[in-house]
Amino acid sequence: MNTMTLDSWCKPEGATKSSPLGLIRFRISDADHIRMEEAEEQLKHSDKSDAILDVDLSNLxxxxxxxxxKLSDCQLRVYIHKDDQRGHFHLVGHRASDGSLVYTNAVMVDLLG
Structure with missing residues (x-):
């Protein structure tokens, strides 16, 4: 498992920009890491811009x-960065209290080791 500590942002519905939220810490399971690598390879050979992977919150x-x-849902968004053509991902979810979008910095899939 890989532990990530990333900056996060919050964007309430109707807001024009996001506000810094602080650090979010989570663990990526080996199975989710493999799913992200597979998504990266598929994206490199397709015309899709990203892939959304659902995450089991009990393992996160x-x-x-x-x-x-608390977040009501979490997903890992995997995409190919246009500048370096490498796979990146970030955590995306919604705040349970009000449904605001919450997301983290992006990290290269390769950095998961």
Missing amino acids: ELETPPQCG
Whole structure:
């Protein structure tokens, strides 16, 4: 498993821009890592711009900032970065309290080791 600690942002519905939220910490399982690598390879050979992978929250071991609270859903968005043609991912979800979009910085899939 890989533990990630990433900056996060929150964008309430109707807002024009996101606000910094703080650090989100989570663990990527070996199975999810493999799924991200497979998605990266598929994206390199297709015309799709990204792939959304659902994540089992019970395996994620998610820690959010106090002002965020629980997330009602989480997904890993995998995409090919246009500048380096490498796979990147970030965590995306919605704050359970109000449905605001919450997301993290992107990280290269290769960095998961």
